[in-house]
Amino acid sequence: MRQRLAFALGYLRNPRHVGAIAPASRALAQAILDEVLRNDARVLIEVGAGTGAITRALVPALERLERFVVIERDPGFARLLSTAFPGLEVLNRCASSVDQLPLHAHDPVTVVSSLPLLSMPKAEVQKCVAAILLLMAHRPGSRLIQYTYAAPHLRPFANIPYGWRWRRVASVWANLPPATVWSLEQTPRGISIVH
Template identity: 35%
Template sequence: MRLDRLRLQPDERFAFFQGFLKNPARVGSVIPSSRFLERRVVELAEVDRAQSVVELGPGTGGTTRALLRAMAPEARLLGIELDADFVRILSPMRDPRLVIHHGDARDLERHLRMHRFPAPEVVVSGIPFSTMPRRLGREIVQAVFNVLAPGGRFVAYQVRDRVGELGREFFGRPQVQVELLNVPPMRVYRWVKPSVPLMQQAS
């Protein structure tokens, strides 16, 4: 693993800005996450205790690097990115624990099977749920719920509350924190998948 590649480079910051200009609904922010936000996400996800980790929308890889720094040597990380330009930026990252996949988050179960990943204990998402159609967002959250191991953590960092609304249907009420040392300030949502589905609990 090359440690010099675990820091976001200036040209990658510019690429992130370009991605926002090209498709703001998909990127959702002008600049990448701050180190303060990355640290909060990693801590809430308890990445150091996970063997199988998924990141939805890694972008230019800032949070990806933070996850890798916190992960155990034998853990694995699957990054699923829809933007082909970001995939090209992420591909040179040399870490044997990391797999970058160009695909749709709704097909999460298929991507996991393709790369022989077990049920993840952690799913981290930075994709902007508030700028996508509600039906699409719901399908992504349902896909996360379906594959997440019981007791697994789903952590999503967002500007607005849409993912909180969508997640309650499947996971129940989230833990919510706010990271002010980020541009823009971010809400960080955390759910733990119940061992018994909510529908069975209600019956």
């Protein structure tokens, strides 16, 4: 209940950046956890964590991780996340700085993004997407898991680098609004895809 209230207040503070009227449902958070557990990257980075509905579901993945970094630009949400998850690295900053994180070179990362790409200012979307792609570029086996509220066939963003593809992971109807979970990952060798 408190989480919902905090979320609604965050939405009133900044509707374009929050981009949804309710936190992620358990069904959506579970779909994302299932996808995170599909590979063995030992660094997990969540961007745009809001009130932590997905963060909470991802905590069980901690036992197989070396690092779990949470990035949230809203100071009120970031405070809430630091209090709720004292064991995680919560950073109150823009996701466009994700490529500056001090990480071991070449270690694969999984990025989970709740960034509302359709409602955020375009220039900010470009900076955040560029930083995420740069972070993943030299780390084979990295993935971006992004969910959207758009029509299920619409990919989160276009102009992805050669050798990468979007895979639709799940449609989650039990969410307000219904969501589609996508994974941006390297194309398996031998398959060429026209974007």
